[in-house]
Amino acid sequence: MSVPLESGDRKILIIAGGMLLVFIAIALRFAPTPAQRSSGIPSTYSSSSDGAKAAFLLLKELGYNTARWEMPPGELSRKAEEVTLILAEPLLPASGQDLQAIHEFLREGGTVVGTGAAVAKLLPQARTSPYEKPGAKWKAYHPVLPSPLARDAQEVTMEPRLRWAGSGPDQLAVYAEGENAVVVTYPYGRGRVIWWAASTPLENAGIAKSGNLNLLLNSIGPRQGRQVLWDEFFHGQRGSLWSYFEGTPIPWGLAQCGVVALAVFLTFGRRAGPIRAPQVESRLAPLEFVETLGDLYHRAHAASAAVSIEYQRFRYLLTRRLGVPPSASIAQLHEAVRERLGWREPGFYETLQHTERALRDPNLSDADALSIAQALEQYEDLWQLKPRKSEEKRAWRNRSHE
Numbered sequence: 001m002s003v004p005l006e007s008g009d010r011k012i013l014i015i016a017g018g019m020l021l022v023f024i025a026i027a028l029r030f031a032p033t034p035a036q037r038s039s040g041i042p043s044t045y046s047s048s049s050d051g052a053k054a055a056f057l058l059l060k061e062l063g064y065n066t067a068r069w070e071m072p073p074g075e076l077s078r079k080a081e082e083v084t085l086i087l088a089e090p091l092l093p094a095s096g097q098d099l100q101a102i103h104e105f106l107r108e109g110g111t112v113v114g115t116g117a118a119v120a121k122l123l124p125q126a127r128t129s130p131y132e133k134p135g136a137k138w139k140a141y142h143p144v145l146p147s148p149l150a151r152d153a154q155e156v157t158m159e160p161r162l163r164w165a166g167s168g169p170d171q172l173a174v175y176a177e178g179e180n181a182v183v184v185t186y187p188y189g190r191g192r193v194i195w196w197a198a199s200t201p202l203e204n205a206g207i208a209k210s211g212n213l214n215l216l217l218n219s220i221g222p223r224q225g226r227q228v229l230w231d232e233f234f235h236g237q238r239g240s241l242w243s244y245f246e247g248t249p250i251p252w253g254l255a256q257c258g259v260v261a262l263a264v265f266l267t268f269g270r271r272a273g274p275i276r277a278p279q280v281e282s283r284l285a286p287l288e289f290v291e292t293l294g295d296l297y298h299r300a301h302a303a304s305a306a307v308s309i310e311y312q313r314f315r316y317l318l319t320r321r322l323g324v325p326p327s328a329s330i331a332q333l334h335e336a337v338r339e340r341l342g343w344r345e346p347g348f349y350e351t352l353q354h355t356e357r358a359l360r361d362p363n364l365s366d367a368d369a370l371s372i373a374q375a376l377e378q379y380e381d382l383w384q385l386k387p388r389k390s391e392e393k394r395a396w397r398n399r400s401h402e
Helices: 007-030 053-061 096-107 212-220 250-272 286-299 303-322 330-340 348-359 366-382 389-401
Strands: 065-069 083-088 111-115 128-130 139-143 156-158 162-164 172-177 180-188 191-196 227-231
Touching: 007 250, 053 065, 053 212, 083 096, 083 212, 096 111, 096 180, 096 191, 111 212, 156 212, 162 180, 191 212, 303 330, 303 348, 303 366, 330 348, 348 366
Parallel strands: 065 227, 083 111, 083 227, 111 191
Antiparallel strands: 128 162, 139 156, 139 172, 172 180, 180 191
């Protein structure tokens, strides 16, 4: 049995369906393709030709204690002499604290293997310049001096775009072609810096070329008792849960679920929500009510009636405070005020007499009525006759029942 839809529900479903189609189209348009994943960054998460996933997994298979590093450099282990940090083509800029942390890591005995041009900004005493033969493609380089880095690697293949330009006495070029030094090592503090002109020897497309794997293993150091941290922090991986979902269709899927949930809520809420009568607000504010009532008394020339209402309220509050009968005369009220409240000031008895005469005066003016009401209000304030609002409402409610 089909349930007929109201026009409003039909509009909501049409709008929600249209938004859902838009989200699906955007997700399909911006979903990463194999070609787009090749970003030129040697990330251990990338299986493209310029990624470094193969080298990362190979180190694990060879028994190296290898892990991705997605934390700031300040969180590096204090046992720096047992750690090798690989900085392969850092992408994001480093802060001053990051630089200090890397330099401190080296001074404490750590080893840093850095590749590319951007890494020179992170390494101490590093200077690079453009390659003398720009556009070099996969060129073979041979060691120019004996070094542990060249063990079983008499030839390495890389695609350099720059060369080392430092001239320190401790900076030794291991692989070079003329003035183009492409692998350099030098000590810093108790640690050591190893710089490659390019990361191609550890990329998926270059790790299998002659000598490249041995160069990587020689740069890392002995397998026993050493931890290898492969930096992903400067590749944009910040170690949060959201970082695992970025670049996947999951965020768009969550957005689509949100649109569907919102459409269901709006459709069901309009049908099953509580029915409440609209609140009717008074068009008159309290002050407008007082002005309207005063205008009625003025038009009816009933100033004495207004005085009567105020006088009755005053007598009720006063007799209740003094504990005298409500029918007490003004003389009795005056005497009770003197005895029980200690009031000795003149004028109260005259005010009561003036009020009694005003009650019987049909021609009482508005000004006289206002003056009497103000005088009674003044005595209420002086003797604190006015109760709190809750007590006053209860007292008037009891009087109405009587």
